[in-house]
Amino acid sequence: MTDVRSGQVRRPGGPGFALVLLVGSLLLVAPVAGPAGAAARTIRASSTTVWLCRPGQLLDPCAYSPDATSVAPDGETSPPPALSDPRAHAFDCFYVYPTSSNEPGDNADLRIQPVEREVAAVQASRFSQVCNVWAPMYRQATLGALNRGAAVDPAVVATAYDSLLAAWKDYLAHDNHGRPVVFIGHSQGAAMLIKLLQAQVDPSASLRRRMVSAIVLGGNVQVPVGRDAGGSFRSIPTCGSSSQTGCVIAYSTFGSPPPAAAFFARPGQGVSLQSGQTAKVGQEVACVNPVTFSSRAGPLRPYFLSVTSVVPHVTVGTPWVTYPDLYTAQCEQSGGASWLQVTATATAGDERPTVSATLGPLWGYHLQDVTLALGNLVADVASEEAAYR
Structure with a gap:
């Protein structure tokens, strides 16, 4: 993720270490006013939820401009096609952001900080x-709570989940108005989303019908080997195509096979502990390729904010930059791990910058799980919505 600046991370030895998304202060990412339209009229002054992103509210980081520049291997630039006007839609996305809080204490409060705005702009605004x-x-588990080298206190996880559950129930009761929903979460946000889907959506036929899809990245969704459901979720399958609805897109990105102690890609390790998942015989971590929805490789459509510095960028005049045909993605399995293998395909003369495993091999490309496939994921949601109609 390209507006994420990685600081020094204490590498814990135990598998209970929950996963951390380190976010730096990026003053150039300014939130903008939200769009007008039907969804904007749903704002309630009496809402009990603090909304980071909410249609129509001022300073909404999820309404950040989608304008982008596409940079070809030879350096030629052009505007990529936009999918739609960012106005009110017939579908909602319910986004749960990853670990970002560096507040004191084990659980964050509900005050909106710059880091939450920044990560929402990067991951959710497109x-x-x-x-x-x-x-x-x-009230997510803070960096401090997750960076102690031991399993995170279950009470801390419970506090985080309970606050998310309260927000979901408030949204469903007062703001959803029957619209179909796409769920999106990454890292700790993915772990909380797994718990929410398990408790609220999976057992409910009516909510499953309203679920367009769920994008659950870097969260270790588990499935029985060779099956698409019956692990993390009893009735919600993994997606087999971009036109399938009511299903889950799940993966963790690596540039090489995950080490044995990797925080992702194996059941019951790392982030799995945040959602209460354990290693079970006959289960594996799901990998859904957002490009091909099969075992075949396909070209990723990454989108990075052009004002950030974690991944160097060609200078462009738009908020976003994309590098077509720079990466391919393919689901792979080895040593009990299942992951989305991301391979740079640059040839001689292609000077476009590539990502690296910023936090080390145990993390893979975790910081870029969303941005490496952001164009594909947005297009997938558009296809799912068309099929849902």
């Missing part, structure tokens, strides 16, 4: 082309 993005603040 989805505003295809849905109304809602993102509640929740």
